[in-house]
């Protein structure tokens with residue numbers, strides 16, 4: 001089995017790198033593990049040209065996008081390890097996620113592979129967006145998130161003292177024992193698709209997960225998630241295809257129809 005470990009910290013010998021090496025050193029012999037350092041790849045910001053969608057071209061920006069995606073996708077599973085920066089993921093991971101439209105072609109028609117996310121945070125209460133955004137990244141790259149947790153540590157190496165370190169080994173075992181199966185109905189304090197603990201209020205006892213749009217019904221001991229909704233979340237291959245075909249691709253003809261109106265408005269506003 002091939003597992004890629006994507007290390008999203010630019011800090012050399014930092015906590016994310018140490019956790020990656022910890023997994024590598026403790027791996028069973030029959031595992032092939034590759035550490036992928038995000039810092040080794042140049043990823044430039046998407047400029048919204050849309051050529052990847054409307055002209056079905058590869059991204060024309062000259063950077064390491066496809067080299068990196070090859071490293072990420074050419075595995076049976078992925079472990080993402082990222083530091084928390086200002087409550088959430090470091091900017092470069094978001095820059096990579098912004099290339100989602102170009103990446104879609106690479107994952108389309110392929111079944112989701114398992115992934116886990118390990119967030120590194122300081123041992124204080126400054127991390128709430130970290131796991132949901134790490135998992136948003138994984139979902140947008142076509143993975144199924146099968147575990148997600150934080151390990152706490154501020155200075156380099158501090159994570160080795162955190163008791164959550166033991167979860168790392170357990171989590172790798174989840175990958176080894178993973179068998180693809182549908183979600184089942186459950187009551188949970190977090191969204192089973194992306195581990196988000198924040199919910200958008202709809203009405204009454206109805207909420208929904210903002211990351212994957214799965215409805216969540218508030219109960220005394222958590223939220224009720226129905227399996228028909230869990231298996232129909234925003235990031236399923238079918239719903240992604242629908243999103244591309246029924247919205248993104250149609251935005252071109254819609255925009256062309258709106259052009260005269262936009263032209264007049266620009267003239268009126270002297271823009």
Ligand SMILES: Cc1cc2nc3c(=O)[nH]c(=O)nc-3n(C[C@H](O)[C@H](O)[C@H](O)COP(=O)(O)O)c2cc1C
Nearest residue numbers: 009011014015016083084085086087121122126154
């Ligand atoms: C720019 C910056 C912002 C940070 N913001 C947070 C934060 O909001 N919450 C937090 O828990 N830790 C924050 N930290 C601390 C790092 O998450 C922590 O030191 C972590 O261990 C770094 O992982 P690394 O060694 O793999 O880079 C921040 C660190 C930096 C450099």
